[in-house]
Amino acid sequence: MKLTTLEVGLKSRAASAFALEGEALAAFHLAAPPPHIDADASVAWPIAGAKLLKKPPLKIAEELAAALSSDCEAKAVPPGFVNVKFKDAFLFEALKELEDPACFARPDYKAENINLEFVSANPTGPMHLASGRGATLGDSLARIYRALGARVSTEFYVNNVGKQVELLGVSLKARFNGQEPPENGYQGAYLKDMAAALPKEAAGWTDTQFSEHAVTGMLKLHREDMKAFGVEFDRWFLESELHAAGGPAKALATLKERGMAYDKDNAVWFGSSSELESDDKDRVLVKADGRNTYFLNDIAYHLNKFSRGFTRLIDIWGADHHGYVPRMEAAVGALGGGQGKFKVLIHQQVALKRGEELVKMSKRAGDFISLKELVEDVGADACRFFFAARGPHTHLTFDVELAKKKSNDNPVFYVQYVHARIASIFANAAEKGVDPAAGFDQAGIVINADERALMMKLLWLEKTLLDCVRDSSPHHLTTYLTELAANFHSFYDRNKVLDPSNKETSAYRLFLLKAVQGVIARGLGFLGVSAPERM
Numbered sequence: 001m002k003l004t005t006l007e008v009g010l011k012s013r014a015a016s017a018f019a020l021e022g023e024a025l026a027a028f029h030l031a032a033p034p035p036h037i038d039a040d041a042s043v044a045w046p047i048a049g050a051k052l053l054k055k056p057p058l059k060i061a062e063e064l065a066a067a068l069s070s071d072c073e074a075k076a077v078p079p080g081f082v083n084v085k086f087k088d089a090f091l092f093e094a095l096k097e098l099e100d101p102a103c104f105a106r107p108d109y110k111a112e113n114i115n116l117e118f119v120s121a122n123p124t125g126p127m128h129l130a131s132g133r134g135a136t137l138g139d140s141l142a143r144i145y146r147a148l149g150a151r152v153s154t155e156f157y158v159n160n161v162g163k164q165v166e167l168l169g170v171s172l173k174a175r176f177n178g179q180e181p182p183e184n185g186y187q188g189a190y191l192k193d194m195a196a197a198l199p200k201e202a203a204g205w206t207d208t209q210f211s212e213h214a215v216t217g218m219l220k221l222h223r224e225d226m227k228a229f230g231v232e233f234d235r236w237f238l239e240s241e242l243h244a245a246g247g248p249a250k251a252l253a254t255l256k257e258r259g260m261a262y263d264k265d266n267a268v269w270f271g272s273s274s275e276l277e278s279d280d281k282d283r284v285l286v287k288a289d290g291r292n293t294y295f296l297n298d299i300a301y302h303l304n305k306f307s308r309g310f311t312r313l314i315d316i317w318g319a320d321h322h323g324y325v326p327r328m329e330a331a332v333g334a335l336g337g338g339q340g341k342f343k344v345l346i347h348q349q350v351a352l353k354r355g356e357e358l359v360k361m362s363k364r365a366g367d368f369i370s371l372k373e374l375v376e377d378v379g380a381d382a383c384r385f386f387f388a389a390r391g392p393h394t395h396l397t398f399d400v401e402l403a404k405k406k407s408n409d410n411p412v413f414y415v416q417y418v419h420a421r422i423a424s425i426f427a428n429a430a431e432k433g434v435d436p437a438a439g440f441d442q443a444g445i446v447i448n449a450d451e452r453a454l455m456m457k458l459l460w461l462e463k464t465l466l467d468c469v470r471d472s473s474p475h476h477l478t479t480y481l482t483e484l485a486a487n488f489h490s491f492y493d494r495n496k497v498l499d500p501s502n503k504e505t506s507a508y509r510l511f512l513l514k515a516v517q518g519v520i521a522r523g524l525g526f527l528g529v530s531a532p533e534r535m
Contacts, residue, residue, distance in 0.1 A: 169211025
């Protein structure tokens with residue numbers, strides 16, 4: 001029985017005890033108590049329910065504790081909490097369930113078919129650090145959603161049409177001819193290298209051919225960068241595919257059919273301000289010269305996603321696109337997605353710190369550290385763990401020297417070391433003739449405080465994953481893994497695991513460490529970080 005399953009049962013018992021249902025018990029949930037509290041979990045619902053039931057919170061807590069006492073040891077404490085301790089049998093069975101790869105799957109997620117689009121960097125230059133942060137966020141969320149039972153398709157949208165692509169071609173052509181790119185062009189050394197590798201026949205190329213060659217080369221590098229970063233997209237969707245299929249025209253026709261597009265000043269407009277409060281003014285779809293805006297093309301792309309059967313769309317964008325969110329929310333709402341069917345996650349930029357100095361970066365000027373360089377310097381594991389360690393709405397300063405440390409000061413090393421340490425313990429057990437797979441009598445085990453704390457921490461992984469999708473951020477998971485690692489070290493410092501003279505205790509504690517190792521591996525896997533056997 002998983003922790004959330006038990007929570008449902010306790011919630012049902014509370015509903016019966018107080019003759020309540022639905023929203024009245026929305027705030028009822030199990031939470032991890034502070035370390036100084038002698039309890040496995042705590043319920044704060046009596047405080048929230050005081051107004052509804054018109055009783056003092058402590059009185060409600062006492063009644064709730066009595067109602068829950070048949071399922072667990074429950075105690076009411078001021079000002080209105082109920083602290084609970086679970087039965088030992090529940091702890092053992094719950095730990096065994098963690099071995100099931102599908103143990104976190106939930107019925108409410110199995111109906112989801114999610115399109116998760118992230119990175120989608122313009123193919124005008126190498127991947128930068130913000131691309132890495134977006135890749136970490138998107139790929140980790142995709143892994144977590146899948147663990148919860150949802151179908152998820154990850155997608156990279158390639159903007160290979162438009163002015164920026166044309167400008168890239170002009171910049172490459174200038175480099176090929178030994179000239180400087182235009183002032184508003186792309187100055188990076190990567191174009192010098194690309195130009196040097198061009199065949200002599202390029203002298204007769206059109207601007208379009210230079211653009212196509214540059215995009216093809218950049219896209220190849222983007223694919224390689226993402227693969228090295230541990231990210232595999234289900235689809236790389238080219239904007240040119242959208243135009244070839246007449247997507248923008250279909251989107252415009254759809255909007256007109258629904259009365260959401262109108263003509264004014266020889267242009268076509270989207271009436272976003274009248275559709276939803278999320279946007280403050282109407283937006284141009286087709287300019288007076290007949291050219292589509294990026295806005296119309298993006299609407300067409302999202303209409304295409306819905307046409308492919310996705311029930312929910314999640315886009316992950318960089319901070320520079322923040323102002324674009326309201327109009328897209330209005331547009332997708334107009335296309336029939338409705339509230340909750342489309343969500344944009346904005347992640348902030350990344351600053352790079354070497355020693356005590358911050359590195360200044362400018363992508364267009366070519367003066368920046370690429371994602372590839374950072375991965376080669378500190379490794380993909382450190383990059384992904386560090387990028388995931390902060391919520392997307394917070395600015396991130398990446399400490400290169402810390403990420404390279406092989407010590408417990410480095411959080412990813414600290415967590416990975418636990419996995420490797422347990423692997424060495426199992427190897428040591430084999431050398432001493434202790435069978436890690438030996439069974440033990442659960443009824444005869446007395447769980448001490450260190451063991452109980454470790455057990456409960458393992459069971460909170462499910463809640464942690466739900467927190468990650470609730471807040472659309474894997475930072476809860478990095479915090480959880482760091483705390484679990486600390487729990488392990490506390491346990492291991494005070495408890496002997498291998499004792500050939502006491503096979504029962506050895507088998508029990510090896511069972512516990514196997515569960516710790518498995519949860520560490522799964523947790524790191526959700527982050528796209530490896531779980532090494534040796535370090």
